[in-house]
Amino acid sequence: MTETTQTAQNGRRKRTELAAFLRSRRERVTPADVGMPPGPRRRTPGLRREEVAQLAGVGVTWYTWLEQGRPINVSVQVLDAVARSLRLDEAEWAHLYRLAEVPDPGVAGLCVDLPEDMQGILDGLSPKPASVVNGRSDVLAWNDAYAAVFPQLVQAPDGCRNSLWAAFTLPDCCNPLGNMETEAALHVAVFRYRYSSHLNEPRWRDLVRRLSEASPRFAQLWATQDVALPGPRIKVFQSPAAGEIKTRTTSFDATADHDMRMVVYTPADEDSAKRIDWLLHNPQEAAGAICHQVAGRACDRA
Missing domain, CATH: 3.30.450.180 (Beta-Lactamase)
Known part of the structure; x- marks a missing residue:
């Protein structure tokens, strides 16, 4: 496997994890949690994609592509807006950054040997x-x-x-x-x-x-x-x-x-x-x- 192929495969794995994570967090938040009316009958109790997009101030198509794990560009500002809309806690917020491959200063560094003492x-x-x-x-x-x-x-x-x-x-x-x-x-x-x-x-x-x-x-x-x-x-x-x-x-x-x-x-x-x-x-x-x-x-x- 070439380095290019390995990089592409790694990117797909992260996008798959990102898609699953976003869906699970969206389904956890109800319209009442974010001050929205319940609306017509829902197939699931959580928010719809268009509601998350509305709360985050992003396009419905863009958010749909993000949740589908498509290879799209994601800025810190937009990712923060999505995180707030989904009511993520600190751990989930950092997790989202990693999956979206957005630089986060809290991510751990290199693996080293144990000190001799x-x-x-x-x-x-x-x-x-x-x-x-x-x-x-x-x-x-x-x-x-x-x-x-x-x-x-x-x-x-x-x-x-x-x-x-x-x-x-x-x-x-x-x-x-x-x-x-x-x-x-x-x-x-x-x-x-x-x-x-x-x-x-x-x-x-x-x-x-x-x-x-x-x-x-x-x-x-x-x-x-x-x-x-x-x-x-x-x-x-x-x-x-x-x-x-x-x-x-x-x-x-x-x-x-x-x-x-x-x-x-x-x-x-x-x-x-x-x-x-x-x-x-x-x-x-x-x-x-x-x-x-x-x-x-x-x-x-x-």
């Missing part, structure tokens, strides 16, 4: 579990407390330590996430926010494909086109050996590449701190409690 920093944070992950949710480095709480991940083969894969594919007996019912949608929405910067990268597309094939829940949530900004929140983990562990997560940029970040898990209560401490001092029992299924399912490569 990173492991020492991680070790110094123990007994708080801490790891370094990339935007794709690959776990790149960790301390002993993290290994004690997440033996499912650190025992996976090199190149297969991915927390998103673990969350959506591991059986209940050894799935580290204890609140998937409430967290699954947010996990996928945050991942889509990062994914929009990497649409042309085969490893990212391959992960989405494999997750969609392996997890009906992921496939369903991915199809919603929802996007959310990453941020600190309460995460509940389930250790087969120690029980429920509640933590507050805090992330820090680990390098100049904003996709590479250190995640620190602070116990949210005294019981959780005691359970982490027990796991830290009983690593063999912690590791021995995980299912035998983990090794085979840690990374279902295609």
Whole structure:
């Protein structure tokens, strides 16, 4: 494949994603939300294309072509008007910029190696579990407390330590996430926010494909086109050996590449701190409690 052909193919992928995203956001906004009369009977509850065009101050044909994913020129001003009309939040706004290939200063830069002192920093944070992950949710480095709480991940083969894969594919007996019912949608929405910067990268597309094939829940949530900004929140983990562990997560940029970040898990209560401490001092029992299924399912490569 020539470079020209590859560039054209990458452009088509982004336009396809842009079209799906715009349709999903338009269908979410009702006329009442933007102060418009309901009008005649609608096939869908959301806005019509001509209504979005009217709100954004653009031509109906131009907006239709944009939503159809046609290769048209898009200015910052016009894209902002469309974003306001569709009532996009900050994460969705940035996502729209990436898909439309409009320069956005918030987009992450180059991927670089971890600093040589990173492991020492991680070790110094123990007994708080801490790891370094990339935007794709690959776990790149960790301390002993993290290994004690997440033996499912650190025992996976090199190149297969991915927390998103673990969350959506591991059986209940050894799935580290204890609140998937409430967290699954947010996990996928945050991942889509990062994914929009990497649409042309085969490893990212391959992960989405494999997750969609392996997890009906992921496939369903991915199809919603929802996007959310990453941020600190309460995460509940389930250790087969120690029980429920509640933590507050805090992330820090680990390098100049904003996709590479250190995640620190602070116990949210005294019981959780005691359970982490027990796991830290009983690593063999912690590791021995995980299912035998983990090794085979840690990374279902295609």
